[in-house]
Amino acid sequence: MATRAWHRTREAIFRMLAYAVMAIALFITTFPVYWLATNSFKLDIDIFAVPPVWFEFSPTLKHYEAAFIGQPFLIYALNSLIIAVATTIVSLIFGTMAGYALARFHYPGRWRYQISFWILSTRMMPPIVTIIPLFIFFNFFNLLNTRLAVVVAYTAFNLPFVTWMMKSYFQDLPPELEEAAMVDGDTRWGAFVRVALPLARPGIVATAIFSLILAWNEFLLALILTQTDRSMTLPVGISGRVTQYTTHWGEISAAGFLASLPIIIFALIVQRHLVRGMSFGAVKG
Amino acid sequence: MASVTFRDVVKKFGSFTAVHDFNLEIRDKEFLVLLGPSGCGKTTTMRMVAGLEEATSGDIYIDADRINDVLPKYRDVAMVFQSYALYPHLSVEDNIGYPLKIRKVPPEEYKRRITEVARRVELDTMLKRLPKELSGGQRQRVALARAIVRTPRVFLMDEPLSNLDAKLRTQMRAELKHLQHELQVTTIYVTHDQIEAMTLAHRVAVMNRGVIEQLGTPREIYNDPRTLFVAGFIGSPAMNLIPGEVKDGVFASAGLRVGGAGHVSIPRAVLGVRPEDVHVANAEDQDVNLVAPIYSVELTGENTLVSLQLGGRLMTLRADKNFAGQIDQRVGVKIETDRIFLFDAETERRVDF
Ligand SMILES: Nc1ncnc2c1ncn2[C@@H]1O[C@H](COP(=O)(O)OP(=O)(O)O)[C@@H](O)[C@H]1O
Ligand SMILES: [Mg+2]
Numbered sequence: 001m002a003t004r005a006w007h008r009t010r011e012a013i014f015r016m017l018a019y020a021v022m023a024i025a026l027f028i029t030t031f032p033v034y035w036l037a038t039n040s041f042k043l044d045i046d047i048f049a050v051p052p053v054w055f056e057f058s059p060t061l062k063h064y065e066a067a068f069i070g071q072p073f074l075i076y077a078l079n080s081l082i083i084a085v086a087t088t089i090v091s092l093i094f095g096t097m098a099g100y101a102l103a104r105f106h107y108p109g110r111w112r113y114q115i116s117f118w119i120l121s122t123r124m125m126p127p128i129v130t131i132i133p134l135f136i137f138f139n140f141f142n143l144l145n146t147r148l149a150v151v152v153a154y155t156a157f158n159l160p161f162v163t164w165m166m167k168s169y170f171q172d173l174p175p176e177l178e179e180a181a182m183v184d185g186d187t188r189w190g191a192f193v194r195v196a197l198p199l200a201r202p203g204i205v206a207t208a209i210f211s212l213i214l215a216w217n218e219f220l221l222a223l224i225l226t227q228t229d230r231s232m233t234l235p236v237g238i239s240g241r242v243t244q245y246t247t248h249w250g251e252i253s254a255a256g257f258l259a260s261l262p263i264i265i266f267a268l269i270v271q272r273h274l275v276r277g278m279s280f281g282a283v284k285g
Numbered sequence: 286m287a288s289v290t291f292r293d294v295v296k297k298f299g300s301f302t303a304v305h306d307f308n309l310e311i312r313d314k315e316f317l318v319l320l321g322p323s324g325c326g327k328t329t330t331m332r333m334v335a336g337l338e339e340a341t342s343g344d345i346y347i348d349a350d351r352i353n354d355v356l357p358k359y360r361d362v363a364m365v366f367q368s369y370a371l372y373p374h375l376s377v378e379d380n381i382g383y384p385l386k387i388r389k390v391p392p393e394e395y396k397r398r399i400t401e402v403a404r405r406v407e408l409d410t411m412l413k414r415l416p417k418e419l420s421g422g423q424r425q426r427v428a429l430a431r432a433i434v435r436t437p438r439v440f441l442m443d444e445p446l447s448n449l450d451a452k453l454r455t456q457m458r459a460e461l462k463h464l465q466h467e468l469q470v471t472t473i474y475v476t477h478d479q480i481e482a483m484t485l486a487h488r489v490a491v492m493n494r495g496v497i498e499q500l501g502t503p504r505e506i507y508n509d510p511r512t513l514f515v516a517g518f519i520g521s522p523a524m525n526l527i528p529g530e531v532k533d534g535v536f537a538s539a540g541l542r543v544g545g546a547g548h549v550s551i552p553r554a555v556l557g558v559r560p561e562d563v564h565v566a567n568a569e570d571q572d573v574n575l576v577a578p579i580y581s582v583e584l585t586g587e588n589t590l591v592s593l594q595l596g597g598r599l600m601t602l603r604a605d606k607n608f609a610g611q612i613d614q615r616v617g618v619k620i621e622t623d624r625i626f627l628f629d630a631e632t633e634r635r636v637d638f
Contacts, residue, residue, distance in 0.1 A: 179337050180370035182357040183441075184384040184431065198374045 033260070040064070040253035047249050063250035064258075067241075072229045073255045076237035079226075080259070083147050083233060084215035087154040088208050091162045096204065098159075099166025100192055104175065116167065119160045127157060131224050138225060145228045153225060154215050161214075162207050169203030170196060209270055213263055234259045287348050287438035287471050288313045289334060294343035296329050296495075303329045305495040307343065311473060316465050318474045320482040321492030322518070327475040328367070330492075331441050334473060335364050347438055358387075363432035364441040367448070369424050371416040371431075378403075378412040381430045388435070398434055406430045422453045429461075433468065440465075440472040446481065458484060479519050483507065491515050513633040516557045516626060522590060524626075525563070525600050527556045531627060534638065539596035541575040545622035547638035554636070557626035560590065563602035565610070566617040573617035575600075579610050593618065 039047050041059040067073045102116055134153055135144070143149040173196060181191035197204070219235040226232045232240075238255045241248040289311040296304040304326040311317045319327045332338035333345060336357035344351050352360055363384070371380050378399055379386075385395050403409040406426040416424055425445060432440060445461070446454045462485055465472050476482055482489045483503040491498045491506060491514070499506060499515045510516035516524050529538025531551040536543040543556060568576050577593040577600070589608040592599045593616070602618065610616055627636045 174368070174370070176366055176368055176370040177372060179335075179357075180364070180366060180431075181372070181383065183335050183337070183360075183362060183364045185358045185361075185387040186383075187356075187358060190387065195372055 033264075036253050036257050036260070039249060040257045042250070044250055047253075063248075063254040066248070067251040067255045071237075071241070071251065071255075073234070073237055073258075075229055076232050076234045076255075077259070079147055079230075079232060080216055080234040083150050083154065083222075084212050086147075086151045087158060087215040088211040090151065090155045091158040091211055092204065092208055094155075095159055095162030095207070096166045096197070096200075097192075098163040099168075100170050100196060102163065102167045103170035104178070116164070119163055123157070123160050127220060131221070134221070135224055145226055145231045147226075147231055149225045150222055150231070150233065153221050154218060157221075158211050158214060162211060165207045165210070166200065166203060169200045169207075173199050205270065209266070212266070216259075216263060288315075288346075289439055289471065289473065290344075290346040291330075292344045292346070294330075294333065294345060295341045296326070296333060296338065297341045303495055304333075307495075307497065309490060309497060309500065311471060314469050314471055316462075316472045316474065316485060316487045318476060318482040318486035318489045319492055320476055320479060320486075320489050320518075323477055325492045326495040327477075327492055328443055331364070331443055331473060331475050334360075334439065335362055335441055336360050361437050362439040362441055363435065363437040365428045365432050365443065365445045367444040369416075369428040369448075371424055371427055373416055375415075376412065377408060377414050377416070377419070377427055380416065380427055381408075381412075381434050383431065384435050402430045402434045405433075422449055422457070425449060425457065429464075433464065436468070436470065438471065440470050440474075442472065442474045444476055444478075445474075447476070447478070454481075461485060479521065483519075491518060493518075510557070510626065511635050513555060513557075513628045513630075513635075516628065516635075520559055522560050522601050522603075524557050524559050526628075527558075527595065527598070527600065528630060529554055529556060531636075536625075536627065540577065541595060541600075543574050543620050543622060543625060546625070546627055549627065549636055549638045551627065551629050551636055553630040555628040555630050557628060558620055558624065560601045560603040562621040562624035563600070564619045564621070565591065565602065565604050565608065566619045568615050568617040570617050570619075572619070574620045575618040576615055577618065578613050578615050581612060582608070582610060 038054075038057075040063055041061070042053065042057050043060055043062070046053045046057040098119070102112060107115070138144050138149045138153075143152075177195050177199070178188075178191035181195045182188065186194065217235065218233075219239070222233045222236045223239070226236060234255065238252055238259065241252045241255070289309075291307045291309045294304060294307040295302065296307075307330065309317075319330060321327055329338055333340050334347075334352075336352070336355065340353055345353055347360065347362075372383065375383070381402060382395060382399050385398060390398070399412070400409065403412055406429055408423065408426055408430060411419065411423065416427065419427065425448070428445065432442075442461075446457050449457060458481060461474075465485075474481075474485060483506075486503055488500060488502055489506050490500045493514045499511045501509070506515060506519055510519060510524075513526065517526055527538050527541065529536055529541070531537075531546060531549055531554040533550055534544060534546040534548050536546060536554060536556045538556065541556075543558075566573050575593070575595065577595055580592040580594045580599055582592075583590040584606065586606070588606050589604045591602050591604050591608065591610065593602070594600075600618075604610075627638065628634065629636050
């Protein structure tokens with residue numbers, strides 16, 4: 001009996017430890033969000049107060065007014081939205097087809113592996129390496145400061161990842177279903193559209209979410225490619241409030257909070273897909 | 286109206302040959318069963334007809350058309366997969382209607398044919414369900430309905446009954462047989478179950494390691510096995526295969542002597558005799574072929590299976606259901622000499638006498 005009691009105690013200790021670790025992780029991830037949210041409603045004097053003001057401040061919408069009426073943050077948000085959605089759609093169209101081709105078609109020798117690896121290898125260098133060539137490239141085509149340039153650049157960076165994710169999804173579907181469709185009189189394309197795509201829908205949703213979040217949050221490429229209000233994305237616009245003489249923490253917080261809000265809500269809604277998509281990629285490689 | 290012809294077909298996966306020198310003509314309206322153990326190349330052969338696998342060399346014809354390079358959709362064959370391969374996201378109705386939808390069959394006829402086929406396979410009350418809401422037997426019938434909703438040139442069935450329980454399998458076997466008789470469509474049917482093969486087939490092609498060992502009617506395959514493999518594979522309980530030596534028409538092995546094989550001599554021989562052609566006799570009789578102790582007695586219902594100890598192996602015979610022998614009791618055995626087969630152990634082929 002003593003052993004069982006010891007067993008139970010040990011289990012309780014483990015559980016407490018687990019909760020403690022989770023509490024720390026939760027604090028690390030949520031504290032910045034809390035800080036961002038509260039700062040956006042504080043007067044400047046409360047933002048800079050030492051010791052910090054945690055809860056007892058008189059809320060104000062002054063920074064929201066400054067950001068979205070005084071500054072063109074609405075336009076930045078619209079740019080971000082258009083760019084994220086367009087990037088996701090374009091990468092998904094090409095990535096799904098490429099992933100399907102890599103999952104299903106016959107390649108001589110080790111070419112399936114070679115091509116897949118080659119596609120992924122474009123993700124292995126840090127994006128900053130490509131910044132200057134990309135700048136020159138888009139300058140040559142007169143596309144600097146356009147949303148199109150950002151969409152093209154993001155698609156180029158997103159596509160390998162989308163292709164790989166879709167490839168693993170399609171590899172997980174039994175090929176017999178598409179074979180049955182082809183024997184039933186369908187073309188390969190028909191089997192892809194009518195059978196493989198509907199069955200891969202959870203994968204498509206997960207991939208789309210990843211792609212949207214990546215594009216929405218991206219900063220570096222957008223900073224180099226867009227300098228005008230008409231083309232700038234939210235992260236670039238927000239960073240613009242760090243000026244030579246002062247940092248507009250209030251406006252930054254207001255815009256930053258509103259910028260992260262859609263992603264947070266979105267992630268909460270679709271977290272089931274998100275978790276599946278992530279573990280999926282993790283196992284299948 | 287269609288025949289299927291294989292001419293010198295070879296299928297390799299890398300360096301592994303799955304199907305070897307395959308020559309076979311399946312006649313119009315014939316029910317041909319490909320029978321063989323798991324992994325012998327049955328599915329591969331069938332997939333080559335469907336266009337899902339490309340022959341490495343050789344020609345495959347449907348009627349006079351060489352179809353090696355024809356896309357599956359233009360071959361006009363219907364296939365029932367072993368896993369059924371039902372479209373999980375489509376209802377029963379849409380599953381069955383898939384081949385019709387692809388062919389742009391007009392709505393009234395589409396409805397009519399689905400209703401008709403669904404009634405025939407007794408699925409008319411489940412048309413709105415998804416495959417995952419069906420039992421194994423119902424799924425099997427959906428797969429079948431999807432194949433017969435149109436009239437293809439050839440039916441391909443890959444172990445369609447292997448995932449059903451024994452009772453349902455017997456019932457569906459009869460259904461299939463009736464259906465083929467009614468539809469009169471050339472059918473290639475794959476199975477590893479010899480009972481299915483014997484009951485369904487017009488002709489059986491027994492396959493082993495990628496080659497056809499023997500082609501013939503069920504009766505020929507059973508009564509006239511040409512190779513050691515076919516002899517051992519067909520029949521349940523299996524044929525007794527006893528190694529020994531044949532000298533001037535007399536087979537000898539341990540305590541067993543069987544004469545009547547003409548004047549052949551085979552240094553390394555195998556005697557084949559079916560359990561029903563071996564009879565229990567009085568141990569004192571002069572003309573018994575063997576006297577051996579009983580190893581086990583199993584009552585199957587209609588008769589009794591008796592195993593005898595012979596050298597290091599067992600010999601099975603089928604006795605009357607009232608057989609009263611006890612384990613370890615010594616009994617005599619008489620073998621019907623006109624029902625024995627002799628095989629050369631070197632070539633594994635039958636030796637006629
Ligand atoms: N796509 C493939 N790649 C490599 N080997 C295969 C492939 N398909 C089948 N084989 C091999 O070919 C042999 C025959 O397979 P199959 O036709 O499925 O056998 P059966 O249907 O008679 O059980 C098996 O040894 C199998 O491992
Ligand atoms: Mg098989």
